[in-house]
Amino acid sequence: MVPPGDETSGNVVLRVENLHKRYGKEEVLRGISFELRRGETKVVIGPSGTGKSTLLRCINQLSMPDAGAVWLEDVEITNRKVDINAVRQSIGFVFQDFNLFSHLTALRNVSIGLTRVKKMKKEDALEKARSELARVGLADKADAYPAELSGGQQQRVSIARALAMDPKLILFDEPTSALDPELIGEVLSVMIELARSGMTMLVVSHEMGFARAVANEIIFMEGGIILEEGSPAQLFTHSKHERTKQFLHKITELYGESGDE
Amino acid sequence: MLAKGVPMTILLTLALLGLGLTAGIPIGFAQVYGYRPLRIASAIYEQVFRGIPALVLILLLYSGLARSFHILLPAFAASVLALGLRSAAYQSQIFRGAIQSVPQGQMLAARSIGMSRMQAIRSIILPQAFRLAIPPWTNEFSSVLKDTSLASAIGVLELARLGSLISTRIQYGRGARWILVIWIVVALIYLVLTYAGNWSLGFLEDRFRIPGFEMKGRVER
Numbered sequence: 406m407v408p409p410g411d412e413t414s415g416n417v418v419l420r421v422e423n424l425h426k427r428y429g430k431e432e433v434l435r436g437i438s439f440e441l442r443r444g445e446t447k448v449v450i451g452p453s454g455t456g457k458s459t460l461l462r463c464i465n466q467l468s469m470p471d472a473g474a475v476w477l478e479d480v481e482i483t484n485r486k487v488d489i490n491a492v493r494q495s496i497g498f499v500f501q502d503f504n505l506f507s508h509l510t511a512l513r514n515v516s517i518g519l520t521r522v523k524k525m526k527k528e529d530a531l532e533k534a535r536s537e538l539a540r541v542g543l544a545d546k547a548d549a550y551p552a553e554l555s556g557g558q559q560q561r562v563s564i565a566r567a568l569a570m571d572p573k574l575i576l577f578d579e580p581t582s583a584l585d586p587e588l589i590g591e592v593l594s595v596m597i598e599l600a601r602s603g604m605t606m607l608v609v610s611h612e613m614g615f616a617r618a619v620a621n622e623i624i625f626m627e628g629g630i631i632l633e634e635g636s637p638a639q640l641f642t643h644s645k646h647e648r649t650k651q652f653l654h655k656i657t658e659l660y661g662e663s664g665d666e
Numbered sequence: 667m668l669a670k671g672v673p674m675t676i677l678l679t680l681a682l683l684g685l686g687l688t689a690g691i692p693i694g695f696a697q698v699y700g701y702r703p704l705r706i707a708s709a710i711y712e713q714v715f716r717g718i719p720a721l722v723l724i725l726l727l728y729s730g731l732a733r734s735f736h737i738l739l740p741a742f743a744a745s746v747l748a749l750g751l752r753s754a755a756y757q758s759q760i761f762r763g764a765i766q767s768v769p770q771g772q773m774l775a776a777r778s779i780g781m782s783r784m785q786a787i788r789s790i791i792l793p794q795a796f797r798l799a800i801p802p803w804t805n806e807f808s809s810v811l812k813d814t815s816l817a818s819a820i821g822v823l824e825l826a827r828l829g830s831l832i833s834t835r836i837q838y839g840r841g842a843r844w845i846l847v848i849w850i851v852v853a854l855i856y857l858v859l860t861y862a863g864n865w866s867l868g869f870l871e872d873r874f875r876i877p878g879f880e881m882k883g884r885v886e887r
Contacts, residue, residue, distance in 0.1 A: 467774055494780035504775035508794050508876050518779035521789055552878030563775075570779055 418443050418574050418605045419464070424473035426463050433459045434470070435629035441574060446606040448616040450656065451626035457609040461576045465496045477573065494522055497567030497575035502583050503559040505551040511538060511562045512547040515569045523570070537565040541595050557588030561595055574605035581612060611656045625649050667832060668851060671825035675859065678745060678814040678824055683807060685750030690757025697762045699787070708758065715755035721816050723748040728820045745817035753810050760806060764799035765791060797874050804867040808860045825852055
């Protein structure tokens with residue numbers, strides 16, 4: 406893991422340049438730029454409707470940005486000549502409501518990308534899927550269907566599904582917002598583990614315990630722009646904007662700082 | 667003698683369901699995924715064939731074509747065509763509805779791991795949609811099975827036609843009081859056929875049921 410604030414180490418995995426997106430009349434993203442280095446974890450916070458999820462979807466182009474560019478390492482993936490399906494294999498995405506394939510077992514949820522997209526042999530794919538499930542602590546649930554799993558377990562399977570593709574980074578879209586309070590911890594500890602093992606992560610979440618534990622930087626978005634960014638310590642103690650302070654205060658009050666170990 | 671009509675009733679049912687399935691799946695599919703002209707064309711087809719009574723369609727294809735254009739379709743073919751094209755319209759709605767009840771997130775998740783749109787439809791959306799389509803399809807089956815009796819109007823020798831042939835033959839003799847019995851037997855045969863079909867399809871539904879995902883008050887979106 407790259408220590409917070411260390412600017413020298415690691416090269417850039419993701420570069421977002423002046424991203425714009427509008428839905429009808431509403432301009433959701435109004436020029437977002439930032440970088441993510443290898444092994445870094447950045448947490449995006451901000452009031453609802455401020456474009457956080459849109460930002461993630463514009464990065465892997467589940468939504469097409471109207472303007473601006475996204476670079477994955479040295480490839481500009483917003484270029485229309487780039488095969489976006491190939492690019493998405495290396496960008497993991499974890500959804501708020503899991504979106505596990507409901508007709509497939511946990512194991513097949515993880516292996517289907519390997520067999521269908523990476524064209525891996527079935528036995529190899531299943532073996533890799535098994536080890537990814539073990540990594541999120543669900544080796545014993547391989548044959549369970551999503552509807553037989555708790556929300557926390559489903560989210561862990563979906564993290565394993567993303568991991569199986571050996572992504573260069575993983576985007577998390579409010580991964581614990583749909584979970585019962587007592588299930589949040591198991592998902593966060595898997596994510597903390599991941600961050601510490603050197604995965605590059607961009608996480609939309611208001612779990613400040615998680616942010617404090619592993620985030621190199623917190624990005625505060627409001628009204629479609631980045632209002633402020635900085636290390637958790639920086640933002641919590643000397644945020645430049647009164648608005649950031651207010652917001653941080655509010656979410657710490659609301660979510661507490663629990664959730665990490 | 668009534669029993670001779672049973673194979674024809676079954677044959678009609680299978681043929682028209684087959685035609686309805688072959689045409690209905692692409693039409694339903696086109697309504698969800700097709701380009702605009704295709705979506706409009708399939709919507710028009712579906713509205714037209716759902717808006718005309720089955721008997722009128724049969725007569726149109728059989729007597730209508732014969733009298734006006736001298737195209738004489740065999741009665742069996744005319745019945746299968748009329749009922750099958752109509753069933754295609756209903757079945758297209760079954761499949762359209764089933765595809766649309768697969769939550770949107772399934773497509774997003776499939777695309778997010780790098781599947782193309784076609785791959786996602788084939789490996790993620792359709793397997794779920796087909797499971798959702800079985801219960802309404804069972805309903806369509808039992809409905810068209812009974813619609814085959816309309817083919818008797820143009821002389822196809824199926825169950826209902828044999829029922830009326832026998833009744834006509836005995837109506838002036840002493841056997842006339844048996845007419846009620848004949849129609850009760852006809853009714854019972856339809857009942858048994860419908861039950862047998864529903865039972866087999868229920869078996870199919872069980873076979874493909876997703877554990878933990880049964881239809882107990884399941885809410886989509």
